Amino acid sequence: MYGPKSGLGFVAVAAILSLLLGIFIGQRSSSSSSKLPEAAHLRVKRCDSQGGYEVEERSQLQKLVEDRWESEQHLNKDILDLINTTNLRNNLKELSSRPILAGTERDNELARMIQQRFVESGFDSSELVPYDVLLSYPNQSNPNLITIHDGSDKVVFTSRFKEEVLHKDDGDPEFIHSYAAYSPPGDIKTKPGTGLIYVNYATIEDFDKLEELGIDVAGHLVIARFGKIFRGNKVTIAQERNATGIILFSDPNDVAATGTSPADVYPNSFWIPGSGMQRGTTYDGLGDPLTPGWPSTRDAYRLDEKDVVLPKIPCQPIGYDDAREILKKLGGPSPSRRVEGMVLKKSVTTLGPQLLDEFRDHSIRLQSHNSLRITKSYNVIGTIKGEVEPDRYVLYGNHRDAWGYGSIDPSSGTAEMLEVARVFGELKKKGWRPRRTMVFCSWGAEEFGLMGSTEWVEDHVNKLQDRSVAYINTDGCVSGPNLQVAASPLMWDPIKKITKLVPGVSDGETVYDEWAADFALQNKSQPVIGTLSASSDHTGFMFYCGIPSLDRHFGFDTSKYDIDIYPSYHTGYETFYLVDKFLDPNYRILQGCGRMSALLLKYFSDSAVIPYSLSKMAETIEENLVRLKANGVGERLVQIYNKFPVLEEAVTNFTQSINKFVKRIEQTKDTMGPMLLRAVNDQMMKLEQTFILPPGLPGRPLERHAIFAPSLYDAYGTSAFPGISDLLFRINTSKDKVKKEQRKETLRRHISDVTIVLQRAARFLEDFQFI
């Protein structure tokens, strides 16, 4: 118990005075407790008439500057022990027992369940927060189909619209048909003899290569495999090339790499059979397209649907069985090359619209019946109020919605979050509270375009920018044994530190050891952490607000299989059975997730000095500048804008400023009083926000981070100095002279903006003076 004791007494003045003064000019306990044991506790020496004895009493005052992360190390073991695999399994089973499509009754039911769990965990608040967002659904009674018609218009092939049921629990009648969300309705039938064009991954490079080969996709239906880039970008690129529609298929090389016979695939392995279809959104904006930049509250103004940028050509995902059939009939000049097309990963195949004679009178038809609907989608927001700094938030979020059962994406993450909530609830019931407020977030409708998190961020942008310490994202946390982390460089050291405290999930002593071992196979001396993409709900926090964010999951073993994502991703085979049987049967990986999240939350909530890795930010920017300039690009930039070197100078100054600041904190952190502690923390907390350009990156109003951002042509990719590289790319590829010049002008302006942002950032760390 930490409360005050009543009654009079006398105090050892040496201890008390050094404590009192220490708070302000003086010492903090925690890390320096070996040097100054008397400051760690208020030693109340009763020397009243009954005679003296000593009582150790932790001072309320001491709490203001105490580094609880350090002083409560013993709790870490409790937390690690409390994260329970049976609970995790039960959570996952419950969550993935039925499909959780956003906006459906089951989704809302789970929202209420999670809210209730937060309440039961003893949270200080737990609220359902709805937004009315534009979602896209297929027609369950009139499925989207691809058909092939022979010369007499007889249908000789019809695509599947749902997976074959291969395991007893997988036949939920509400399972959603295969579709690409936000793909418009459409009925496209090609003329006989025009076939369809195979465009590999539908990247810009693929289309360029085809153009080089004299194959023009304009006016044609195209077919591409999933992979390399975000599916929404495939649609956009195909649309820009004037294709009439796009079929996307799962490449067996990605989803059934060891063979496609029943014995090789689900339910006999984690690989999937030929009817597995990857659903997903094709909208590549952030949040509700009807309310860009403002929250989709009930009464908010909404753009007219016709004024909204959504895909204009229909898109339909299919499994590899159907793809094989379609390609055989209409995909290109020779079946052998077609097959090759489905397994070759890196080259652009040259399959064009030249059909085999036997199919020359065939045509192909794509019918899509999707429709848009403004739908209520709930976030659940639960908080454990901070004891010392209730107005500082450490946020932890995961979405709740899935395309199907969602056992990996997102429910492995939700299962973890519920367990972490329970564990902190346990501590809280014993009198513990974090220093800062913990905020748990279950996001709605992430799968459609980060709807729930984006709308909430837009709704609370002032609070969040003013008060947030960090955002920790989890999503599909378990799809394999290999840890993968992307984060603001400010969180790179913290996550490494935490992984060293978490027991390994397979054969390593710690998660860090296992993580390092993975990277050792790639000849890296230590784990490599990436910067963030727009792949999940951290996007609004990181790229709209500039709040340091982290996203991590245990993914596929990339040393064994060269695939982008786990095979069952967004298909009907992403089931509880899959995780329970193949991916994490003893739930040690999921336990690892929960343990990491819990300790990371506690680390950022309870450390007195927020433990950002500032130096990593400087180093990463320096490295990325070098990378940007490589291959003559530096010279090219100077040629376009002779003040580019001022940007380089600003980066150098920023690094110096960081180094100076880090040194200052090192020297003073044990002697800071509460106000200075808060001031210094504020400087660090708001540092990443200095990178925010209020109007956004050129042409990207909702992506405002000048230094790191999702790649413009692949929302799953990342880019440093994103505005510069995007504009350079567009200058290089532009054929219109006037546009080229305009873009050069925009680039000059943008380089200047980034320079100013970096200059501001450097000054932001100064000792509160204006110089």
Place this chain on the structure above:
Amino acid sequence: MYGPKSGLGFVAVAAILSLLLGIFIGQRSSSSSSKLPEAAHLRVKRCDSQGGYEVEERSQLQKLVEDRWESEQHLNKDILDLINTTNLRNNLKELSSRPILAGTERDNELARMIQQRFVESGFDSSELVPYDVLLSYPNQSNPNLITIHDGSDKVVFTSRFKEEVLHKDDGDPEFIHSYAAYSPPGDIKTKPGTGLIYVNYATIEDFDKLEELGIDVAGHLVIARFGKIFRGNKVTIAQERNATGIILFSDPNDVAATGTSPADVYPNSFWIPGSGMQRGTTYDGLGDPLTPGWPSTRDAYRLDEKDVVLPKIPCQPIGYDDAREILKKLGGPSPSRRVEGMVLKKSVTTLGPQLLDEFRDHSIRLQSHNSLRITKSYNVIGTIKGEVEPDRYVLYGNHRDAWGYGSIDPSSGTAEMLEVARVFGELKKKGWRPRRTMVFCSWGAEEFGLMGSTEWVEDHVNKLQDRSVAYINTDGCVSGPNLQVAASPLMWDPIKKITKLVPGVSDGETVYDEWAADFALQNKSQPVIGTLSASSDHTGFMFYCGIPSLDRHFGFDTSKYDIDIYPSYHTGYETFYLVDKFLDPNYRILQGCGRMSALLLKYFSDSAVIPYSLSKMAETIEENLVRLKANGVGERLVQIYNKFPVLEEAVTNFTQSINKFVKRIEQTKDTMGPMLLRAVNDQMMKLEQTFILPPGLPGRPLERHAIFAPSLYDAYGTSAFPGISDLLFRINTSKDKVKKEQRKETLRRHISDVTIVLQRAARFLEDFQFI
């Protein structure tokens, strides 16, 4: 001395414990010092072997929550006494001894002088901060002229280009010629017989009235008097009506109201003679037009001058002697009506281009030779670092540049600021420091479009938004005896409180008494404070950043003279002699300025709970909503957007939220520990920022305050719900049906934005939870 005492001893535990716990859960001294005297000081009772004695010692800890404004009331008297009229007179004399045109050597010399004065005052920092901004100058060897030519092209009239020297100190050879800054060069000669059109004040209403009367100004040179609206808006409006140029003159009714004979005017009174010409800018943007939204650092990207919105038609200011001459010859149908035009204040006169026969062959020529030049302009930034919260800023600024000697505008303010700096320096030399950091700012090039302050705000926007408590603006502080205040409602109560502490500057006991007496003449029960316009350097702080700001000056006695501004404003007669002889011969008004500024600075720097008048914000918004809806406008708004009532509801909720918050603070303010104190202060500090729309008001990217803003059609005016009223006005006046509909759509969107902003603001004051 407040430092720690060494040596062992024993402490009275009752006091110490209540102090210790009080800091966190407990009590603050200050206002509650009568209740808890033991908490105000750390009572060290030594009871070592030598026997006990008591030492009173102010705890360093205590400083964290101490309300120094309350506990150091005795310093207020010192401050009032220290503000010295002789110093003020000396300062003013030095500052106004020569013209201070922005960017000239004298301006830079004064910048260095002020920097040095801050250093001498013992400031912790004092820096020259230059920006390279686009300024506009006339040609000193080829003055701008207006000439009248008779039928044989003989010049029968030439306008003056500088004031007649009437007092011995007024003949500085560097005094700038009469010009309107940013007016383009031009040489316009009218055809004989077309005359020029008198357009009264050149307001929209004036031009509309002329149009009604069948007088089209398109293709004509127009002449207008100063007054009613900002001169830049006159030029813009004339330009929109396709006038070819505009002459602006000082109306004797405004500048020589008691008569124009030499005995009535300068140097025999504060009224001015016929050669007094009002210089000034005609650019109506904020900050350097080449760098809108970003700072004009040396290397910053600059727009091409041709892409910048600056006045396109030439403008030239003249005195009333010349105006009378021109109007007589070319202004309208009858000399008597012309004269009437020069004295009638409120009606549009109907003088058209119909010339008297004798002048029918005359033509008029306007030659302007202004040029643009990127010029280095310095701000001076000095700080007194806060002892407890060094990262919280109370800012106090005034510009330094003038069109001439600038004895009123701005040097009465600068004289005051230097004295306030000296006084706080005195205190500091005796060991005093403020709780929060005080920032003194001498702005460059305000007269050209708030250049120095805007560029600095753009350069430091993150620091400022994150750390600023308040911005106090002074400018021409003394042009008469009547206090006039405009401010964020958050500062309305504070300024009233301060004026009650400052001795009256004329016959009242306090400044408040005098101020209230002025308003009593208008049958107001108490002084009325307005919201801010864009008239001075608070603009960037208030409207770009959302930092609570205040601007005040002692102005003309409006009960005596119905004039907009003091007569010598921006003319060659705004001299030291004018102030010294007529306006404030004993410097009591200037002393009042300095005293108010000093106490206001101390009040915001030293109060533990920042003393904003939160309720005034809610009341003002409520009142302005009622005002907005008056005269059927409410119904019209509902008709355009059926969700307008949601905005009204949001206002009501905001008020409730404010009331709840105020009650909570009242109940807890004496028991808040330092972290909660800081948290609550942060909530209040950032409240006004929740009103900031990141992309700005519709069409106004640098004016981002959704609730209060300068009026769009008069930068000197103010407007509540500015986006709504501007758009309504534009809808009502639009004749193009498509544009009308677009504007309605923009209005709907904007009402929704304002609603969201108010909803956010209400939630911002909640108890740190997300609900």
